[in-house]
Amino acid sequence: MAKVNFHHPDGAVDAVEAESGTTVMRAAVRSGVRGIVGECGGQAMCATCHVYVHEPFLDGLPEIGEDEEEMLECTAEPRDERRSRLGCQIPLGGDVARIEVDVPASQV
Amino acid sequence: MSAPDRVVIIGAGQGGLQAADSLRSGGFAGTVTIVGEEDCPPYQRPPLSKDYLRPGGEPAPLPIRAADHFAGLDVEVRTGARAAVIDRARREVALDGGGVLPYSHLVLATGSANRTLRVAGADLDGIHHLRTLDEARAVRADLERARSAVVIGAGFIGLEFAAAARERGLDVTVLEAADRPMARVLSAPLSDFVATAHRRTGVDLRVGAGVESFEGRAGRVAAVLGASGGRYPADLVLVGVGASPRTHLAEQAGLAVDGGVLVDDSLRTDDERIYAIGDCAAFPSHHLGARTRLESVQNATDQARHVARAIIDGPSRYRDVPWFWSNQGDLRLQIAGLGLPGDDAVLRGDVGAGKFSVFRFRDGELTAVESANRPADHLAARRLLAAESPLRPEQAADPAFDLKAHAKRGTDRAGSAHRS
Numbered sequence: 043m044a045k046v047n048f049h050h051p052d053g054a055v056d057a058v059e060a061e062s063g064t065t066v067m068r069a070a071v072r073s074g075v076r077g078i079v080g081e082c083g084g085q086a087m088c089a090t091c092h093v094y095v096h097e098p099f100l101d102g103l104p105e106i107g108e109d110e111e112e113m114l115e116c117t118a119e120p121r122d123e124r125r126s127r128l129g130c131q132i133p134l135g136g137d138v139a140r141i142e143v144d145v146p147a148s149q150v
Numbered sequence: 151m152s153a154p155d156r157v158v159i160i161g162a163g164q165g166g167l168q169a170a171d172s173l174r175s176g177g178f179a180g181t182v183t184i185v186g187e188e189d190c191p192p193y194q195r196p197p198l199s200k201d202y203l204r205p206g207g208e209p210a211p212l213p214i215r216a217a218d219h220f221a222g223l224d225v226e227v228r229t230g231a232r233a234a235v236i237d238r239a240r241r242e243v244a245l246d247g248g249g250v251l252p253y254s255h256l257v258l259a260t261g262s263a264n265r266t267l268r269v270a271g272a273d274l275d276g277i278h279h280l281r282t283l284d285e286a287r288a289v290r291a292d293l294e295r296a297r298s299a300v301v302i303g304a305g306f307i308g309l310e311f312a313a314a315a316r317e318r319g320l321d322v323t324v325l326e327a328a329d330r331p332m333a334r335v336l337s338a339p340l341s342d343f344v345a346t347a348h349r350r351t352g353v354d355l356r357v358g359a360g361v362e363s364f365e366g367r368a369g370r371v372a373a374v375l376g377a378s379g380g381r382y383p384a385d386l387v388l389v390g391v392g393a394s395p396r397t398h399l400a401e402q403a404g405l406a407v408d409g410g411v412l413v414d415d416s417l418r419t420d421d422e423r424i425y426a427i428g429d430c431a432a433f434p435s436h437h438l439g440a441r442t443r444l445e446s447v448q449n450a451t452d453q454a455r456h457v458a459r460a461i462i463d464g465p466s467r468y469r470d471v472p473w474f475w476s477n478q479g480d481l482r483l484q485i486a487g488l489g490l491p492g493d494d495a496v497l498r499g500d501v502g503a504g505k506f507s508v509f510r511f512r513d514g515e516l517t518a519v520e521s522a523n524r525p526a527d528h529l530a531a532r533r534l535l536a537a538e539s540p541l542r543p544e545q546a547a548d549p550a551f552d553l554k555a556h557a558k559r560g561t562d563r564a565g566s567a568h569r570s
Contacts, residue, residue: 074216081164081451083194083212084201086525087475087484109482112525116532150455 044134047142048075048093062135066143067091070129077145084130086110090150091129092117093143100124102137119146155180157461158243158251160233160399161259162186164194165428165450167214167227169257172458174223182225183251185243189230190283191217196447198286199307200477203314208290211283236403238421255423255461258400258411259454262393262429262445267302271364276371277387280307289388296320296385300374302361304331306476308390309348313479315386316351323382324348325359325374335485337495337508340520347481347504356380393445395430408432410443416465417457425460427453436469437517437535438488446474471535473528484528487518487535496546498553499524507531509546516541530557537561 046069048056056076060069070078070091079090086109095103106114110131114121125144132138157173159166162184170182186192193211202209220227232246236256243251264279266272276296278289289311293299299315301308304326315322328334330341331348348355360377364387374382395410405419406412410432417425417433428450432443452470460466476483481504489510499506507527510518519531530553534541539560545551 068212072210072213072216074219074222080194080212081447082475083197083447085196085475085477108523109525112529116529 044069044138045140046070046134048078049096049142049144050077051145051147060134064134065130066093066127066132066134066141067129069134075145077147077149078129079149080130082130086113086128086131089113089116089118089128092119092146092149093127093129093132094122094125094146095127095132096142096144097125099138099141099143103127103132107131117146118148118150156252156254157182157257158253158255159184159257159259160243161257161261161428161430162188162192162227162229163259163261163428163450164214164447165261165454166257166259167192167220168451168454169259169427169458170220170225170227171215171223172455173461174225176458176462178458178462180254182223184220184225184227185231185233185245185251186227186229187232188282191229192227193283194447195281198283199280199310200314202286203290203293203311205318208287233399236399236424238403238424241423253423255425257454257457257461258419258424258426258430259428259450260396260399260430262395264389265392265394267361267389267391269361269363271366271371274364274366274371275369276385277364277389279389280311281393289386292386293318293320298384299323299386299388300325300382300384301388301390302374303327303390303392304345304355304357305390305392306332308388309344309478310476311388311390312348312353312355313351313477313481315388316348316353317479320386321354322352323354323374323384324356325361325376325382326355326357327360329357331355331357333491335489337489337493337510337520339495339497339501340483340508340522343501343504343506343522344478344481344483348478351479393429395432395443397430400426400430412441414465415467416460417453417468418460418465425457427457433468435472435488436467437472438490442488444472444474446472448473471532473532482523482525484521484525485518486521486528486531487516489518489520493517494543496543498527498546498549509541509543511543511546514543516546526554530554533557533561 082088235244298321301324362375365373400411411426473486493510496509505523507521521528537560
């Protein structure tokens, strides 16, 4: 199991436990974390699972691919050059047993 | 007109659920009820022909919203419920097995249904369609033991399945009746590229190939017999010959239907209390300049958002840019806008490297951009089409032209125009 903490703009935190092999987006959608939509089903097509990863967790993440790079230019809330990622491109388990992310105020 | 206080949404897919969500986020305080035929919680369909078919353990279906999402919004989701009749005079929807839902506004989000082949043997075991979770489960189960698959129809579903079956090592034959894959929606250059890419992975893709019948053995499909005489052995057949809009309820209610539920440019049917969205709706497309019907997540959700606004604030013109994607093995196709077969095609990128886009123009105006493994072009295209910023064919063809910057300038201009 992996642990994900979603920090909301109002200060609330959703702590979610998810199976290894899933993604931050899937974990959020399955648990009903507000503010994470995942409209394209995890294909890096829609930028509705944008999250800001907390600094200490950036190192273990896979590199940003070409699709994700382009989608991050289209997020509803401004991109943070270091911390912005698409939740569907962050796999859980392995190097990412625990992660904390901020949920942006809007996704659409 | 009385206050809009009771919205009934028929259809619990991407469109129906988004409409309910957008009504609430837009401040709608009346009752909202969603009626969905399938028994299970609403799930996302696009992964079913992609990630879901991969080898390994069966992935859990991805819900469109979490289980308790709508309870928190005070939206009632009735799954396993079928709308039987719309009574427009009484403004009520009668449910199968009893129960009546009164409405002030009704949203038809009934989706589409698989087209089937009416040929001998079409009901044999091992012949599949792929739209619902149940169908995807059956396909997965057969994929685990099949050694050969025949796909009928080289459309998006058929080719996504073909790629998945090849990845699992099956012998795969694709029979397409037209002279190239996805001829209806893709330009010739992209369609040819897709055909070549599949053939390179070992798919036996045959065009101009119709189906005569299915041959069975002990109730199970054994081969597909081609219209021109070939025999294609198959343990598994996937029929992907398109979908028809589910318009039965609308027709029965006397609404205008012609290749979809007919709506105006605000997505309203000829009954001002009833809207239709997504796969089932034939709408006058701003971008095509003609009436069309689209089957995509984008179309369903953007139309849902639009109709929610219409119910809250009154109708306005729908003009969101259509976009679509398809993942077929390593191939990532993205399409923005709507092209027509006669449109000019301008290439940008490197076809040999499999990273390029086809920019399509009609009378010098950009109509659509089809991208293969070129996400930057796709997103620039979405921006350009949304802002209706001009792009000349020679700019599209010029590798030194900064498309991304051009698209962003267009968006900024459009944005400031809207604000002023």
